[in-house]
Amino acid sequence: VEDMGNTSSEDIKTVDPNKKYEVTKTDEEWKQQLNDEQYRVCRQQGTERAFTGAYHDCKKSGTYRCVACDEKLFSSDNKFDSGTGWPSYWKPVSDDKIDRRVDGSGWGQRIEVMCSKCGSHLGHVFDDGPQPTGLRYCINSVCLKLDEK
Numbered sequence: 209v210e211d212m213g214n215t216s217s218e219d220i221k222t223v224d225p226n227k228k229y230e231v232t233k234t235d236e237e238w239k240q241q242l243n244d245e246q247y248r249v250c251r252q253q254g255t256e257r258a259f260t261g262a263y264h265d266c267k268k269s270g271t272y273r274c275v276a277c278d279e280k281l282f283s284s285d286n287k288f289d290s291g292t293g294w295p296s297y298w299k300p301v302s303d304d305k306i307d308r309r310v311d312g313s314g315w316g317q318r319i320e321v322m323c324s325k326c327g328s329h330l331g332h333v334f335d336d337g338p339q340p341t342g343l344r345y346c347i348n349s350v351c352l353k354l355d356e357k
Contacts, residue, residue, distance in 0.1 A: 223307035231277040231326035250328035258293025259351025270356040277326035296344040297338045
């Protein structure tokens with residue numbers, strides 16, 4: 209795990225690129241389980257269009273889980289309106305539920321966030337969020353499913 213230094217208001221550490229995930233499947237198995245958009249975003253590091261996802265303006269209470277493996281990732285208690293068009297959270301339910309790695313694809317250097325159980329791409333974390341963390345986890349709705357309270 210590599211320390212990302214002053215990337216944010218908390219220590220951002222990146223995942224070992226050789227990590228073996230608890231939930232592993234072949235591409236064919238993922239394609240059978242996920243719909244086309246979920247597969248494109250979760251398994252191919254895609255992005256849904258802003259303001260199109262089911263949860264970008266959702267105000268319902270509950271826990272947001274990984275659509276691929278059902279891991280608890282985010283709580284509605286930590287969700288905020290960032291105005292970006294994607295669901296945003298200032299922290300995950302537990303720091304160990306999220307893996308991070310440097311993503312240098314096309315938009316400059318960003319920190320990609322993935323489910324720590326299955327490795328599915330979720331979105332990115334930025335250091336322009338609200339206190340107390342100063343972080344904004346910008347997550348694709350298609351990667352999530354909400355268990356309402």
